[in-house]
Amino acid sequence: MMPFTEYFKQGCKPNQTGSIGLEVEHFLISRNDGRPMPYDGENGIGQLLEFLRKDFPHTYYEQDLLIALESEDVLITLEPGCQLEISLRCMNNLQEMMEIYLKTVSSILAYIHPRGYDLIYSGGLPTIGQEDVVLIDKERYRLMAQYFQNVSTRGLEMMKATAAVHVSVDYTDENDFIRKYRMANILHPLLAFLSSHTPVYAGKKNEDVLLRDSIWSHTDPARCGILPSLFEENFGFDAYARFLEQVPLIVMNDHGNFIDVKDQTCAQVAGIYGYGKTEIAHYLSMLFLDVRLKQFIEIRSADSMPPIYTQAYCALVKGLFYKQENIDTYSSLTNSIETILQAKEALRKDCYDAIVYGKPVFDLLKEMISDAKKGLTEKEKSYLLPLEELVDTKSLIPNLSIEETYQKAILMHPMESKESALRITEAIQKSELNLGGNMYTRTLHIPKIFTQEDKHRFEKIVDTTYSIFTKVIQAYKTDAQIRKLFGFSRELEELILCEPAYTSPIPICRVDIFYDEQTKDFHFCEFNTDGTSAMNENKRLNDFLPFNNIFQHDPEDYEILELVQSWADAFIQTMKEDSKVCEKARIGICDFLENAYYTELYVFEDVFQQKGYDCEVVDIRDLDYKDGKLYSQKTGKVIDVIYRRAVTRDVMEHYEQVQPFIQAYLHHDVCCIGAFQTQLVHHKQITQVLMDPVMQKFFSPDEVSFIEKHCPITYDLTQDVVEKIQDKDHWIIKPKDSYASKGVWAGIDLHQDQWNQVVSQHLDANYIVQKYITPYKTKNIDLVNFDEFKDYSNMSGLYVYNGHFAGVYSRCSDGGIISTQYNEKTIPTLFLR
Structure with a gap:
């Protein structure tokens, strides 16, 4: 033999x-x-x-x-x-x-x-x-x-x-x-x-x-x-x-040295070197x-x-x-x-x-x-x-996107994927993302995955947008005509004109956009400054990625932009610019706690404490102002720096109740991050202001073009525009000064008679009507509740810390409005390296 x-016979495996x-x-x-x-x-x-x-x-x-x-x-x-x-x-x-x-x-x-x-x-x-x-x-x-x-x-x-x-x-x-x-x-x-x-x-x-x-x-x-x-x-x-x-064997391994055996056959070479396991492995490999x-x-x-x-x-x-x-x-x-x-x-x-x-x-x-x-x-x-x-489909293997790969992997592993989704939801429910009852973050099984090209695009969007915002704030402070465009009350105007003791005009904001991942084009949805939140929600969903079976099977290496520690660092950097802030400054995280995303406030309380600062969460109404200092009624301690999460609208509605905070702010006896000048961007009327010729005199031609290309058409909701907005599917109604998508209606979600009723009810009631932007849609799946993929509308929230792009908040909905009131789902955000 x-x-x-x-x-070869030794390779037989009867069992x-x-x-x-x-x-x-x-x-x-x-x-x-x-x-x-x-x-x-x-x-x-x-x-x-x-x-x-x-x-x-x-x-x-x-x-x-x-x-x-x-x-x-x-x-x-x-x-x-x-x-x-x-x-x-x-x-x-x-x-x-x-x-x-x-x-x-x-x-x-x-x-x-x-x-x-x-x-x-x-x-x-x-x-x-x-x-x-x-x-x-x-x-x-x-x-x-x-x-x-x-x-x-x-x-x-x-x-x-x-x-x-x-x-x-x-x-x-x-x-x-x-x-x-x-x-x-x-x-x-x-x-x-x-x-x-x-x-x-x-x-x-x-x-x-x-x-x-x-x-x-x-x-x-x-x-x-x-x-x-x-x-x-x-x-x-x-x-x-x-x-x-x-x-012909070509080469032979001679004790670690490969030699040219030219046209000698395998049998001829084996006659010299024999049939040991190492030699046979080499012969077979040729x-x-x-x-x-x-x-x-x-x-x-x-x-x-x-x-x-x-x-x-x-x-x-x-x-x-x-x-x-x-x-x-x-x-x-x-x-x-x-x-x-x-x-x-x-x-x-x-x-x-x-x-x-x-x-x-x-x-x-x-x-x-x-x-x-x-x-x-x-x-x-x-x-x-x-x-x-x-x-x-009579196709060859395509170059799939990561999302398409995830979709196929979920279908290939249905039970493991459903079990994985349940583990993620259980982790959410056991975390601070659960506010009690049925109020906890909902998610989908495929994360939002952007490329480095997308990341650079977001950075450019932020740079241009922040430059425009800065010019709006500067113009408001120097030009009475610009102040008339906003029409704010005397009290709010006083707060806005009060100059902060740091250089960043808007320490934190989130620019929500509808981003087309194919064309890389986008349209603005809204701008959030006062009370910008969900940084911890973003972080925690990333923390739970190890429970995602498909993510674990995906070999790609991702960049994750962390938003909690990085905001705390940006906050500290900003407050140190105020010469009145001492080395051991105490930080008060202030909001109207009944309205607050309060679990996130306590996360930041802990983060600041870990960074060596005494910090407490305090209701903005529970402050005292005396002898040039602001005190917490809860602890009796001085508050040197305010992290303002209370939105301006709530502050103005409770103006008399928050006078200690107001007076300390106006007298520069507390460093407030962020200052009330951020309201100029937060207010929904900003889109109309940006389009106004009076305001556009302050912008460069490129900035004007940027605004006109990416800002949706916006009108005051008055009788004069009713005829223009009869085609309901192309319009959305918003209050001028609200948050969390309260009081927002998308015509695409309503029957015509419902739309007419909403329009009638909110005429001349401080509302705007805005061109509806059809969001970019991706397929995703809610495995906790369903077994089928759906098309979900996407919204990308670009976080901006002291003028620099910091990360993305990714939300989806199967309805016309992307909000917690309208079946919103939040998903982790990753960037392909």
Whole structure:
């Protein structure tokens, strides 16, 4: 018996459990120039492996270069063009396998993302040609490159510009091997087509749906393609061994040194070096057939794919290759190598219109997926969903957005996702986001995920908007005509004109916008200054992300903009500009507590105390002013700094009750953050003021254009405009000075008679009517209450701390108004690094 034959027999597993082996190759690509991450250098793959080695007890070196890491479950190796390969031990549990894989990928991303690299799933290198890719400086790869240049046209492409997913299956005995091996070769064109994922190759649109197969077919006919004896009567372990022995070996590992063995065959080299396990592993690795035999069957058909498709592909292979009736069906589709080659060409030419093995490929793929389900558990069947969608829509693997990936992952893991959503809601209910009764934050299962491009867009929006706000405040203080535009009372005007002792005109605000994530265009909704809140709500939803099963499975590395500590730091920085504020200043967080988001107030009380400041939450009516100092009635202690959460409207409605605070403020005996000048922006009339020619004299032409493009048309709700607003779906009614969307009606949510009644009731009653902006919609799911996705309107609240963009508050609703009074959902906000 030939040594190889004995080796293959040792791989028989009579009690096979349906285990799958998985290898995934990846490109690590520079965002700057599209080049793969090199091995050498401060931020190279060598340093990446050093970064990862703490989690891998076994390390492997070649020519003093760290080239591989291994743990109990994972082997990380490198391909010639610095493609990174992650191999997982064989296992039966596909979910566990993907969790291990994604955990490994997350560790890799933690290193590469801050260094300007992305992990790319693609069968071919999308960014540059192979001629611009530098091989790893190893003798083995140099010798292989030299060999392939002499025997083929695309060998260097194979080495430097391809990445695959390899899936392995077990065999029980030689007969089982024969049938599964033939089946894998027969299905190779179909599996390659279904997993095709190279939309762009070498910087150009790719027209070859089986690109990787084409490259391999022109790499080396002596070692690639289909085993010539595949359908011969005596095919088996011996036949594979005989083919292997006559293959030119190219290179040999001679005690760590790779030497050129030129055209010597595997049998000739083995006659010198023998058949130890290490030697056999090397001999087998130099054979590049479509389907390879080791002590398992390695199916090498698939392009490198995003994880959601990789899991689906693994389920497909498992379901087909571990169900006897499927083996019977698909191993007998043909007994001709020529027919397999014809299948490849038909798919290249006609894609979903091809005829393969005598059937329309669409029908054949549908049958494959249906038959695969016969070999899977109920849970595993759901993993096939992404591939089912491809076939149903006659599509190839798309470049999905993260949100689309989440949607598919939720459908693939329905029970785990619902359990996860319930855990998140339970965590919310046990936190300060629960105000008691039925008043707690509602959320959805897919976070809001923005790109760095979005982040830069938000920063520019904030910069321009804040400049405009600053000019409004300055103009109000210097120009009586501007003051007339607002028409505030004498008392409020006095408060607004009282200059704060710090430079920031608006220490904190939130600019709520309707942001189109496709076009990057936006429209303003409203501006919040007085009482700006929900920073802690945002933080806590981020804190609960570890309970989100889909978030944990997503390998992307996110930037989370924390809003609580950063606001406290901005607050402290601002108050220190006031020369009257002492080193050990006491802070009072003031509001009308019956109206307050009071749990957040106590969060900030704790944060300020942690930063070394005596702080208390106090109702703004419970203050005393005497001898030039403001005191808390609750503790009798001096309040040096006020964090004003009480909105101006409430202050003015209780003007006599809050006189101690008013007098301390007017006499500059307390540092108040924020000052009443912020009311100019908070008041709903600001949109009309910004559009007024008197006000626009203070703006630059670019600022005027910015306002006119992004501010919705706004009118006072008077009899004069009733005719203009009859088309209810295009208008929304708001009070001029309110908050939390109180008294807001969107015509799109009302019947015509209801709209007419609302308009009639609020004519000349200090209301505005504003052009309704149709919000950008995304699909999301409330898994606590429903099992189906809905279209949700999105609103993005841009937090601004001392003029700088600080983060986003993301809210959704399935109605026309996005507010807690109208089925609002709040979701965590993440930025892709």
